[in-house]
Amino acid sequence: MAAPAQNLRIDGDRLWDSLMEMAKIGPGIAGGNNRQTLTDEDGEGRALFQRWCEEAGLSMGLDQMGNMFARREGTDPDALPVYVGSHLDTQPTGGKYDGVLGVLGGLEIVRTLNDLGIRTRHPIVVTNWTNEEGTRFAPAMLASGVFAGVLDQAWAEDRRDAEGKRFGDELDRIGWRGEEEVGKRRMRAFFELHIEQGPILEAEGKDIGVVTHGQGLRWVQCTVTGKGQHTGSTPMRMRRNAGRGLARITELVHEIAMARQPNAVGAIGHIDIYPNSRNIIPEKAVFTVDFRSHELETLTGMVDELLSKAPAICADLGCAFESEVVGQFDPPAFDPDCVASVRSAAQRLGYGHMDIISGAGHDACWINRVAPTAMVMCPCVDGLSHNEAEEISRDWARAGADVLFHAVLETAEIVED
Ligand code: HGY
Ligand code: MN
Ligand code: MN
Numbered sequence: 102m103a104a105p106a107q108n109l110r111i112d113g114d115r116l117w118d119s120l121m122e123m124a125k126i127g128p129g130i131a132g133g134n135n136r137q138t139l140t141d142e143d144g145e146g147r148a149l150f151q152r153w154c155e156e157a158g159l160s161m162g163l164d165q166m167g168n169m170f171a172r173r174e175g176t177d178p179d180a181l182p183v184y185v186g187s188h189l190d191t192q193p194t195g196g197k198y199d200g201v202l203g204v205l206g207g208l209e210i211v212r213t214l215n216d217l218g219i220r221t222r223h224p225i226v227v228t229n230w231t232n233e234e235g236t237r238f239a240p241a242m243l244a245s246g247v248f249a250g251v252l253d254q255a256w257a258e259d260r261r262d263a264e265g266k267r268f269g270d271e272l273d274r275i276g277w278r279g280e281e282e283v284g285k286r287r288m289r290a291f292f293e294l295h296i297e298q299g300p301i302l303e304a305e306g307k308d309i310g311v312v313t314h315g316q317g318l319r320w321v322q323c324t325v326t327g328k329g330q331h332t333g334s335t336p337m338r339m340r341r342n343a344g345r346g347l348a349r350i351t352e353l354v355h356e357i358a359m360a361r362q363p364n365a366v367g368a369i370g371h372i373d374i375y376p377n378s379r380n381i382i383p384e385k386a387v388f389t390v391d392f393r394s395h396e397l398e399t400l401t402g403m404v405d406e407l408l409s410k411a412p413a414i415c416a417d418l419g420c421a422f423e424s425e426v427v428g429q430f431d432p433p434a435f436d437p438d439c440v441a442s443v444r445s446a447a448q449r450l451g452y453g454h455m456d457i458i459s460g461a462g463h464d465a466c467w468i469n470r471v472a473p474t475a476m477v478m479c480p481c482v483d484g485l486s487h488n489e490a491e492e493i494s495r496d497w498a499r500a501g502a503d504v505l506f507h508a509v510l511e512t513a514e515i516v517e518d
Contacts, residue, residue: 133489196491
């Protein structure tokens with residue numbers, strides 16, 4: 102298959118305008134977005150994406166987990182489609198680009214092919230995966246995990262948010278559950294464009310990250326149980342303070358990751374204290390440890406060390422300790438041929454690029470189990486993400502979408518007139 106011509110480029114201004122338009126839906130309080138999965142705002146964002154897809158002549162498929170599949174026909178209807186996409190849901194204090202750049206970058210490829218009248222042999226399908234973030238309904242990458250057959254659909258639909266609302270009920274409530282069975286689609290390949298969400302590309306002065314691998318992840322939800330008592334009248338020696346267990350385990354998690362540098366990270370991002378009253382000694386602390394590494398042995402070693410030490414720490418405080426793994430995936434290695442098409446696209450287009458390991462999890466990490474998959478990354482300012490101040494430049498968005506365009510086009514095969 103001949104490589105796409107060097108002058109084939111997407112319309113960076115149109116992509117940027119679409120990003121800004123989508124960012125108006127589910128605005129945050131500090132310039133970013135709060136468009137959490139299966140909220141009304143998520144429904145609005147889906148409707149806008151659907152309208153844009155229909156305006157681009159795409160036919161929309163929707164499966165039972167709310168995954169959206171907007172299809173542009175190829176000349177060979179039997180050829181497996183090339184999928185391209187990411188997610189439209191955001192963190193509660195999310196940015197405008199995490200996930201959205203990958204979905205709208207895929208749409209921009211279709212818009213450009215329409216403008217240029219280019220036909221491809223393989224169909225192209227632009228995808229929005231439901232609940233990539235996993236912040237309202239754990240775990241992350243929930244619907245792509247069901248699609249890849251690694252997560253059970255009934256289990257996924259029973260996941261509950263902090264208010265006890267059920268995933269399946271919320272999907273029905275916003276009206277975005279399709280009839281299509283999940284995971285029956287077969288793909289020629291899947292490509293995902295995503296901001297790096299880390300500082301490496303910007304620091305190295307590169308416009309493109311060629312993602313060869315991803316980090317594996319373990320989310321260990323811990324429960325420390327002590328005794329709720331009066332903060333004023335209870336003698337110190339009688340206290341069983343669950344908050345102290347949280348504090349000591351927070352430090353332990355940091356030490357476990359620091360002992361494995363540079364190939365490990367660990368932190369506790371989700372914390373609930375009960376009853377969370379100013380004058381009651383914390384009775385219970387529920388929190389999630391987030392460990393990551395691209396080395397499986399390092400990742401499992403961190404979990405083992407946590408679970409070997411945490412019970413004794415809590416016992417010493419007169420508290421009980423329980424844990425449950427609520428999210429996990431092993432370190433993925435992406436498809437060498439797809440990765441090569443990303444790398445050659447960056448070279449052909451003259452963008453500075455480097456191989457990189459993804460620090461964050463992505464839907465591509467699961468889809469990599471069922472189809473040849475690769476990712477394209479662009480920098481973000483100061484490496485900041487999962488923060489409303491997340492920012493990228495127009496040039497970075499354009500570069501990422503150009504490389505995505507060429508990788509998709511090379512795989513979907515241009516049909517010469
Ligand atoms: O948690 C992650 O890595 C992804 O951003 N959901
Ligand atoms: Mn993301
Ligand atoms: Mn994210």
